[in-house]
Amino acid sequence: MSEAIHEQVAKQDYAYGFVTDIDTEIIPPGLSEETVQWISAKKKEPEWMLEFRLKSFEAWKKMSEPNWAELDYPKIDYQAISYYAAPKSLDERPKSLDEVDPELLETYEKLGIPLHERAALAGVAVDAVFDSVSVATTFKDELKKAGVIFMPISEAVHEHPELLKKYLGSVVPRTDNYFSALNGAVFSDGSFVYIPKGTRCPMELSTYFRINALNTGQFERTLIVADEGSYVSYLEGCTAPMRDENQLHAAVVELVAMEDAEIKYSTVQNWYPGDDNGRGGIYNFVTKRGICAGARAKISWTQVETGSAITWKYPSVILKGDDSVGEFYSVAVTSKAQQADTGTKMMHIGKNTKSTIISKGISAQKGRQNYRGLVKVLPKADGARSFTQCDSLLIGQKCNAYTFPYIEVENPSAQVEHEASTSSVEEEQILYCRQRGLKEEDAVNLIVNGFCKDVFRQLPMEFAVEAQALLNVSLEGAVG
Amino acid sequence: MLTIDNLSASVEGNPILKSLSLTVGAGEVHAIMGPNGAGKSTLGKVIAGHEEYDVSSGSIHLSGEDLLELDIEERASKGLFLGFQYPVEIPGVQNHYFLRTVMNAQRKTRGEDELSAGDFLKSLNEEMKALNMDADFKKRAVNVGFSGGEKKRNEILQLSMLKPSLAILDETDSGLDIDALKVVAEGVNRLRSPERSFILITHYQRLLDYIKPDVVHIFADGSIVKSGGPELALQLEEQGYASFGVKA
Numbered sequence: 001m002s003e004a005i006h007e008q009v010a011k012q013d014y015a016y017g018f019v020t021d022i023d024t025e026i027i028p029p030g031l032s033e034e035t036v037q038w039i040s041a042k043k044k045e046p047e048w049m050l051e052f053r054l055k056s057f058e059a060w061k062k063m064s065e066p067n068w069a070e071l072d073y074p075k076i077d078y079q080a081i082s083y084y085a086a087p088k089s090l091d092e093r094p095k096s097l098d099e100v101d102p103e104l105l106e107t108y109e110k111l112g113i114p115l116h117e118r119a120a121l122a123g124v125a126v127d128a129v130f131d132s133v134s135v136a137t138t139f140k141d142e143l144k145k146a147g148v149i150f151m152p153i154s155e156a157v158h159e160h161p162e163l164l165k166k167y168l169g170s171v172v173p174r175t176d177n178y179f180s181a182l183n184g185a186v187f188s189d190g191s192f193v194y195i196p197k198g199t200r201c202p203m204e205l206s207t208y209f210r211i212n213a214l215n216t217g218q219f220e221r222t223l224i225v226a227d228e229g230s231y232v233s234y235l236e237g238c239t240a241p242m243r244d245e246n247q248l249h250a251a252v253v254e255l256v257a258m259e260d261a262e263i264k265y266s267t268v269q270n271w272y273p274g275d276d277n278g279r280g281g282i283y284n285f286v287t288k289r290g291i292c293a294g295a296r297a298k299i300s301w302t303q304v305e306t307g308s309a310i311t312w313k314y315p316s317v318i319l320k321g322d323d324s325v326g327e328f329y330s331v332a333v334t335s336k337a338q339q340a341d342t343g344t345k346m347m348h349i350g351k352n353t354k355s356t357i358i359s360k361g362i363s364a365q366k367g368r369q370n371y372r373g374l375v376k377v378l379p380k381a382d383g384a385r386s387f388t389q390c391d392s393l394l395i396g397q398k399c400n401a402y403t404f405p406y407i408e409v410e411n412p413s414a415q416v417e418h419e420a421s422t423s424s425v426e427e428e429q430i431l432y433c434r435q436r437g438l439k440e441e442d443a444v445n446l447i448v449n450g451f452c453k454d455v456f457r458q459l460p461m462e463f464a465v466e467a468q469a470l471l472n473v474s475l476e477g478a479v480g
Numbered sequence: 481m482l483t484i485d486n487l488s489a490s491v492e493g494n495p496i497l498k499s500l501s502l503t504v505g506a507g508e509v510h511a512i513m514g515p516n517g518a519g520k521s522t523l524g525k526v527i528a529g530h531e532e533y534d535v536s537s538g539s540i541h542l543s544g545e546d547l548l549e550l551d552i553e554e555r556a557s558k559g560l561f562l563g564f565q566y567p568v569e570i571p572g573v574q575n576h577y578f579l580r581t582v583m584n585a586q587r588k589t590r591g592e593d594e595l596s597a598g599d600f601l602k603s604l605n606e607e608m609k610a611l612n613m614d615a616d617f618k619k620r621a622v623n624v625g626f627s628g629g630e631k632k633r634n635e636i637l638q639l640s641m642l643k644p645s646l647a648i649l650d651e652t653d654s655g656l657d658i659d660a661l662k663v664v665a666e667g668v669n670r671l672r673s674p675e676r677s678f679i680l681i682t683h684y685q686r687l688l689d690y691i692k693p694d695v696v697h698i699f700a701d702g703s704i705v706k707s708g709g710p711e712l713a714l715q716l717e718e719q720g721y722a723s724f725g726v727k728a
């Protein structure tokens with residue numbers, strides 16, 4: 001552990017006159033080998049984990065930030081960022097909903113967030129408000145009975161080192177890309193899920209749990225392993241807007257589906273998009289990849305992306321097992337001055353592998369959006385099939401949307417289809433709806449939700465309702 | 481019911497409606513006939529409240545209410561329905577969902593309770609049956625992939641569900657074969673009542689064989705040039721617009 005950094009931390013606390021409290025500790029900005037060591041020590045990690053971080057850091061140092069995406073943002077100073085912040089202590093949080101910003105509560109209401117979750121989302125010390133402990137215990141018991149492992153990855157490092165050593169970095173290697181290497185070096189926390197052979201996870205890993213997952217920080221790391229013949233549906237994120245002071249986010253999610261296993265991974269991302277000029281929003285550079293390692297495995301990504309100023313994200317599937325299936329369903333909204341470069345990669349390696357891509361992009365105001373997708377069929381992937389439907393919807397004159405589909409086929413028996421369309425919300429459609437009694441804003445919402453239907457259908461029921469509301473809130477003020 | 485007094489309106493600086501006056505009493509059916517480009521659709525849109533059109537003078541009142549003071553959706557909630565000449569497609573939005581959404585929006589504006597799902601479905605099924613519509617219409621996206629006749633029938637379905645006090649049907653008959661025309665006409669006849677008035681905008685006398693109007697107006701160059709009974713439509717059929725001093 002680095003003495004120097006510890007000293008600095010102490011000094012900083014002193015300088016600001018804080019009472020030193022382990023829970024509120026942050027380290028000063030900057031990234032070096034010492035920082036990585038400090039984080040690892042702070043988390044009391046075993047040697048192998050530290051080694052993983054250091055190797056990632058070494059890889060990162062040799063790489064440079066990618067610039068091929070059509071994204072326009074000021075240069076990020078990686079030495080100006082602080083790479084560790086402990087979660088806020090209970091004392092600092094609001095004690096009840098009465099202490100929470102009413103505007104935030106109003107948004108929760110618009111989004112249809114269940115009452116009992118609002119407090120937790122607003123950062124209220126949950127136990128003081130409702131009896132979450134018993135809920136959690138019931139869920140935990142049920143999962144335990146099924147043999148499902150579901151815990152923070154920082155705990156899994158200690159409790160299931162054999163699984164982590166085997167799978168962490170197995171889908172997204174350390175050297176994969178600049179942001180994943182950075183994540184490998186400094187990741188804060190995230191979830192670890194293991195579903196044993198032949199087990200159907202008895203619940204959506206969501207609802208209650210998403211509250212707990214809030215404070216995972218800016219460098220989230222998630223690993224899900226579904227053993228042979230198992231099934232799990234995992235829900236990441238939340239429709240509620242989250243207060244987050246960290247501008248840079250670089251998450252890594254790895255999925256491993258063995259023979260006959262299925263993983264359904266749904267995301268709703270609603271981080272701060274910045275103001276109308278793009279100032280202050282989150283920069284979100286995410287690496288998400290799954291591998292269908294065995295025959296007939298299936299991985300399905302569903303995402304609803306409405307937040308962040310900058311989004312760089314391509315959830316992918318490596319279709320290694322014969323007859324395996326990869327799916328990508330996406331709704332992405334760019335409004336205000338948001339920019340998104342997003343899409344997917346489907347790598348067909350096994351025979352008769354199948355992929356489906358449905359992407360719905362909505363641009364409003366000064367939003368900019370690119371769909372970037374790669375379908376690659378390798379020489380041995382006999383009978384591979386892939387279908388892409390990529391639709392863009394424009395609201396207003398100042399936004400735009402582009403599509404970059406890359407198709408590389410090295411096996412003549414493959415069938416690869418791609419369909420794309422661009423449309424706009426027509427005056428005449430709005431007029432029609434208004435003549436039937438809808439307000440202009442409701443008319444736009446109706447039209448937009450219709451456009452996204454094929455993707456919303458893929459979301460778990462209650463989540464779909466929230467996602468729809470989220471879209472409406474995101475597009476507030478986009479017309480007129 | 482509807483009183484239009486001395487109405488003039490323009491679009492992009494071009495005057496279209498010129499000092500037009502029209503009164504439609506409760507329960508009456510009026511037909512407006514006139515050549516292409518005369519401004520018939522414009523009249524419908526101006527009554528409905530389309531913001532693209534500038535009303536330079538005159539007034540429109542519906543049941544005593546000053547319509548020019550109200551937005552499109554407010555006018556709709558006051559019982560005004562405009563059947564579109566070209567009904568719009570809304571991909572991904574199922575017909576039944578659309579109908580329930582707009583009905584509840586109107587009810588909300590009027591301060592009424594939402595319809596229960598059960599009551600809504602019951603009356604939807606009844607109306608669809610009366611209009612000879614297959615059950616799968618409910619699930620199809622609004623007007624998407626509908627034939628011309630299906631679109632018009634869908635307009636009548638919306639009309640019969642929304643139960644307006646004044647319905648303006650803009651060329652609902654054009655592009656229909658004779659069977660579809662009969663279905664539409666029956667739909668309208670079924671909905672005639674002492675509280676509900678209709679304005680039928682049409683090119684053809686044909687529609688009036690099936691829907692007996694109380695009053696027929698000959699419309700040309702932005703205003704009504706002659707009004708009378710159903711015999712005017714017959715005169716038009718036999719002698720053409722020229723007999724009214726109108727260039728067709």
Ligand SMILES: Nc1ncnc2c1ncn2[C@@H]1O[C@H](COP(=O)(O)OP(=O)(O)O)[C@@H](O)[C@H]1O
Pocket residue numbers: 491492496514515516517518519520521522523532
């Ligand atoms: N939105 C518009 N912009 C420009 N001109 C229009 C618009 N709507 C109608 N017009 C013009 O107004 C005139 C009347 O059109 P319309 O009301 O559609 O006639 P009708 O329905 O009797 O055929 C036409 O000359 C048409 O070109």
Ligand SMILES: [Mg+2]
Pocket residue numbers: 520521522565650651
């Ligand atoms: Mg017309």
